[in-house]
Amino acid sequence: MSPDELKALLTSMAVTAQVVEAIDDPTLQCLRGWDLKGWSYVPVPWGVRFTHSVFAEEIEVKVEILPDRRGHAEGEA
Numbered sequence: 001m002s003p004d005e006l007k008a009l010l011t012s013m014a015v016t017a018q019v020v021e022a023i024d025d026p027t028l029q030c031l032r033g034w035d036l037k038g039w040s041y042v043p044v045p046w047g048v049r050f051t052h053s054v055f056a057e058e059i060e061v062k063v064e065i066l067p068d069r070r071g072h073a074e075g076e077a
Helices: 003-009 013-024 026-032
Strands: 039-044 047-052 059-062
Touching: 003 013, 003 059, 013 026, 013 039, 013 047
Parallel strands: none
Antiparallel strands: 039 047, 047 059
């Protein structure tokens, strides 16, 4: 899988977690139709960093916390 293909796949932290699991499990890669040969990952405090043994590019996936805007504003019923 090329860096561009991996970037397109990483649409959420849930998918990112699946990719991390699949890197460690070639059978899971096959079941999902992913070729992750050469890819590795490093957990970091804010997410995960993917690197490839051939490509110089690193791919970082960051966790972003957004405020929950579904609640009522203070003073609203």
